[in-house]
Structures are given as structure tokens and as C-alpha cells.
Amino acid sequence: DTGVSQDPRHKITKRGQNVTFRCDPISEHNRLYWYRQTLGQGPEFLTYFQNEAQLEKSRLLSDRFSAERPKGSFSTLEIQRTEQGDSAMYLCASTTGRKGISYNEQFFGPGTRLTVL
């Protein structure tokens, strides 16, 4: 499968625990995005990387959230001291980011569903 992959697909944790999710983008894509989707809502942008550089973060990304893309390939999203309000689907997307093109299609992964008890 050459699409975007995410691991784990489901995570159940207790409030106060730390969790880490992984995203593997399509291999030649240099841009990677994280979105969060709560029940009954559309995806909300969290942060994005171009290669290894984190270029923008949403105000939704509190200081308990941190994302990395150390070698410009896979990315991790860590949530520290989880709260029940963190329960959501966390989506990763990637794209080529080719210059001179106004929009490069974002390809989404299957998501990681987080449940905080």
C-alpha cells in the first residue's frame, strides 16, 4: 500500500497519560499535515511540516501537544497529560508541495482514534 499510513488505528488511554501517534506519508511527499476531527465535526487543522520544518501551528495545538518530523519522512504527534476533551480522530495528510501550483491534493491517512477515559 503506497498511501498514507497511521499507527495505531485506535488508542484507549486513561486521563493524564501520554500518547504518541505516528504518520508515514506517501514517500515523495514533502508536506505533512495533522488534523483533528471530533464527533460530528469536520477535520480541524493542527499543524504542518515542509520537510522537517514545522511551519505553522494552529491555536488548537496547546502546549500539551508536540509534533515532530525529524528526518522529513514520518511524523509523530504526542499528547501529554491527556484530557477527556482530547478524544477525537487524529488525521494525517501529505502532499507534494510542488512550487508554482496553487493547490496540491492532500492525501489522507485512515486516522488514529483516541479515546481518553
Add this chain to the structure above:
Amino acid sequence: AQRVTQPEKLLSVFKGAPVELKCNYSYSGSPELFWYVQYSRQRLQLLLRHISRESIKGFTADLNKGETSFHLKKPFAQEEDSAMYYCALKGVSNAGNMLTFGGGTRLMVKP
């Protein structure tokens, strides 16, 4: 600030009936609009974008800047069209290409 509104959470039609999924946006500049679709047990995928002005799976959408709308239409719905549909916006000044999504509309096409 940019915002996308999909007023209907659920739209139920019979097979062969026309479909219109509503999308309104708020953006001070000239946006790019998209429709994404998520079929059952599948990942979110791009359906169409206003710049392409193409018909995909019989769906079309016209950007109406006067009404700030980008409604998705299909003249004859098929059962396989049943899915979640999300309207999304990218601001022209948005170099990062981040998308702002609406809340989504679930389309159910009954036999």
C-alpha cells in the same frame, strides 16, 4: 478569519432524485473551494475542486462569489453516492495549503 458552513447534517433522498449539498463560506479574499468525500470505512478523499470546473462521478459544483456558496449537485443520485461530504476552503494567501473544513453532510440515498 475563514469559515465553512454546511447547514445540513443529514440529507436523505431516493435513488434517481436530484441532490444538492449546500456549502457557504466566509473569507475576505478569493478562496479556493473543494469537496471531499468519505465513503463508509474508507479514508477522506478529494472529490472535486472549483478551479478544475469538472464533473466527477456526475457531481458538479459552481463557485458563486456573490452568494459565497459552493453547493454540490448531482441530477440523479445513486445508492453508491451515500457517504459523508465535506466542503473545504483554502485561502489564496495560505502558502501552507491548510484546509478549513465544514462540519460535513451525510448523504443517504435510499433504493
